[in-house]
Amino acid sequence: MKLNKSQKEAVEHIDGPMLIIAGPGSGKTRTLVERVVNMVKNKGISPDKILISTFTERAARELITRITSRLKDENIYMNSLYIGTIHSICLRIIDENIEYSLLKKGYKVLETIDQKFFIFSKLKYFKEILGYNEFFIKNSYMNSWKQGEILLKWFNKLSEEGIEETILKENINLKISFLGEAFEKYKKMLLQENKLDFSMIQLEAFRILKENSIALENIQNKINYIMIDEYQDTNTIQEKLIFLIGNKFKNICVVGDDDQGIYRFRGATIKNILQFESKFQNECKVVKLETNYRSEKSIVSFCKAWIDSLYWDGFRHEKNLIVPEEKDNDEAKVVRLSVSESENTWQERIGEFLKFLKNTGKIKDYNQVAFLFRSVKNKKIVSLAHYLEYKGIGVYSPRSNLFFYRDEIKEIIGIFLYVLIREDNKVFKTEYKLDIVDYYKNCLNILEKKIRKDLDYFNQLEKLKIEYENLKDGKNGLLELFYEVLALKGMESFIKNDSEGVLENRKLYNIGIFSKIVEKADILSRSSKITEENIIKITDYFFLMHLKFLKQNGVDEYEDIKEFAPKGAVSFLTIHQSKGLEFPVVIVGSLESSPEKERDKDEEIEEIFLKNDSFEPEYRIKEFDFWRLYYTAFSRAKDLLVLSCVEISKGKREVPSPAFKRVYEMLPDIISKEVNLDKLNISETNDVQLMDAFSCTSHYLKYVNCPFKYKMNKIFEFKGLRTPSTFFGNLVHQSLEFINKEYLNGEKISLEDVEKNYLNDYENLKISQGIKLPEKIVEAGLEQVKRYLKDGFEFYKNISYVEKELHILKEDYTIEGKLDLVIEKEGELIVVDFKTGDMEKSLENLEDYKFQIKFYCCLLQKNTDKKVKGGVIYFVKDGSKIDVDFNNNEVEDILKKFDEIIKKIQNQKFTERTQNKKKCLNCEFKKYCFSVNMI
Structure with missing residues (x-):
């Protein structure tokens, strides 16, 4: 289908500000795609000069899929394009300018539920502020959870609208001054734990650019063209950020429909789109996309009659909606x-x-x-x-607050209660007359009905219960119990499901979500082990606070970004x-x-x-x-x-x-x-065009090691057990990255700098991961990092790239990878990959490591004009190295091998199991696999 006159006008206008008013079904996405193609292909604008913001990650992925598909024959790679939601772009800005941030490396972004937990856990500090009682005087009957929720609402609103707490603190109204003091304290507490909430992401990115001229100049010179989709749903701080970045070249194109501005409750203001044109003193081009290719004429007429029936008094762009x-x-x-x-x-x-x-x-x-x-x-x-479900009509409603009422979740909670609750627990004490207690009793009743009919199931449960009543060596948190529960006979029917689709696998997706809930409880309770001494405290927290809070607030079921209509x-x-x-x-x-x-x-x-x-x-x-x-x-x-x-x-x-x-x-x-x-002719539901991205470590190697484990971890998102070795690896890698980046930027660093950075990283990771390493292990890691500073100069003094992200576009997916380090010697590039384990113990994985290096060499070779010589596997513990040669003739064979595995993943081939019994013994699914004779 050819572009219509208005679409073509929007595509061809590149320089200067432009407002595109895009009515429903008017081909907005196609227009944006063709505009980017025109910029890159015809105007020769480099993708790294373009920033595109969309409202959702799904929209961003659809856009990049369609753009790359249009340019696949042009040998143009879009990996350097700034594209995503405003929040994801702001996170990229923070990461690229972390030295100017109030945050440190390894910071954590709180999801809404995490944010609620955080505020609730700190409520006692807000109660110390003058004006707390006056702030809640109308709602004095509220419990602490609800009070925390109200504070969360106001904190988010202040962040989204960029209102400084200093203005509020000076207000004579005690409620307002309290809010200012509380917001200031809240931000300080977040920074102390190296965290920020979702609303503060854009505020921190704006602060970095506003207060640091070097960071601002860098991004202004880098980003010459800006496109913002769904502009009617941007908020005050987002508009400030957009104009701050785009102020130098003023090539700002915004797209939206003021008639569809529906996110005011998240801080969005319709003012942004209605006043955009006036900010440029007659320099702004306005294009209206008014042909609706989506809907039938009577639907378009009905929508027009609805919106026109209200007197808007100038607070709306006039539109003449038509159909083809x-x-x-x-x-x-x-x-x-x-x-x-x-x-x-x-x-x-x-x-x-x-x-x-x-x-x-x-x-x-x-x-x-x-x-x-x-x-x-x-x-x-x-x-x-x-x-409708009773009548045989399937219903997909992931946000209906039904998670805790699903049979599989009730049964698992029943098992947790059956195994963990002791006489000293408070959960079923008579003084705790709570709705949640009735719910727990129901969960136990459901379980008991099932085990009365199944003696094997009952015996397995009893054995597990006795195990937790006699804790000798302790258990690795509640998540270990979760994986022991999976091995029970009663769970087999939930897991042995080879169906495809969100609806058919809802039970397994829900169990995966429950694994995240359990992991979060382990982190928040800050107990990496369950022992005889702390089991009562941990279980009371889990049942009377953690699950209770989540049930009150609701947990959404799984939503697939691609399968929006299963x-x-x-x-x-x-x-x-x-x-x-x-x-x-x-x-x-x-x-x-x-x-x-x-x-x-x-x-x-x-x-x-x-x-x-x-x-x-x-x-x-x-x-x-x-x-x-x-x-x-x-x-x-x-x-x-x-x-x-x-x-x-x-x-x-x-x-x-x-x-x-x-x-x-x-x-x-x-x-x-x-x-x-x-x-009546009804069309079929359109599939969303989204291109998946696959990497060597997160996809290829995980699948090769065990397709079943890959399915559970990557498809159904079961959380892996937190281990000290993973924590240690992250800690050392962050320190090596610090050293390499400092040298890349021409900075000189001392042993004292390295030690200070290492210990700060340790404290931050300890909080975010809920694990504490033995002191001797912390010291051993520090010695390894110091040794690298002393002996690794052949690497960091020849640096070309640190943490280099690379992409290759295939026909139906994207290959991506992040390289620890790339050095250059005599005009040739060498890939360096750091390993924190023992070299001798790692020999069984040597072929995987070599493939990983060669794969990275392929990615690098496809993204550079220089010759890639090969790579080095560097074992940080003792400084030993394994050199890996690379020949450019190997590229196609390596990519073919990678492609064969990715095709299996795309075709849902997960029935195979690992043949390596040693790896089975270190896997969280080992008891399940033993119980169903997979091993």
């Missing part, structure tokens, strides 16, 4: 499906409608249908999902989740909603943020956001849009609400004569 000729018909493709008063009848009608679509061949698969709601955790929505299931999504997606049939619920004012809104504190973003009239914000939210929902539909609800007449709360009533009543019911279902 092939979609220009007057068939009714927007309908309603509803009942009066009865929820049961509503469920039945929806089930019958879906069965009709499937049985008549209107749809080939249920994944062509998506339900969109404001929340999928609502009891009515969860009940609908259960009803086969065999309708999708239940929030409207926010559906952003950027499209479905042939969309059923929109939550029609009882209305643009109501927030309950329990703290107007005193909100006033801070209104002053910071004084743009739209405050009294209209809820109304504007409501219309944008449902416009986004309606515009996801390609072939059929259905509005559905249980109608409630006057006298009770009206459903649909007054906001929907006018448009809703104008729609024909799906069984009315106005709707001709015979003429």
